[in-house]
Amino acid sequence: MEIDPPQYVNHDFLKELIESKNFSRLSFEKWERIMHSHGASLREIFNLRYHRFERYIDVVVYPQSKENVEYIIEAANKHNVILIPYGGGTNVT
Numbered sequence: 069m070e071i072d073p074p075q076y077v078n079h080d081f082l083k084e085l086i087e088s089k090n091f092s093r094l095s096f097e098k099w100e101r102i103m104h105s106h107g108a109s110l111r112e113i114f115n116l117r118y119h120r121f122e123r124y125i126d127v128v129v130y131p132q133s134k135e136n137v138e139y140i141i142e143a144a145n146k147h148n149v150i151l152i153p154y155g156g157g158t159n160v161t
Contacts, residue, residue, distance in 0.1 A: 094128070
């Protein structure tokens with residue numbers, strides 16, 4: 069499966085995150101970006117198997133603590149970055 073390269077990377081945001089070390093790791097890996105760009109609804113699984121999604125996330129950030137999450141949100145607001153929270157990926161609420 070081919071996906072578009074990251075398109076909207078905010079370099080100032082990433083620089084601030086990297087310098088602050090408020091995460092366990094960052095990933096630009098293709099399969100991590102794919103898996104975090106959708107949930108597990110029937111439509112999304114169908115699209116994953118037979119089509120492409122319209123957009124893919126640019127980077128996956130793994131926070132380790134509540135404080136990390138708070139910092140990431142503050143930095144995203146400061147740099148006008150959209151965050152998409154991702155839980156277990158099961159789409160179960």
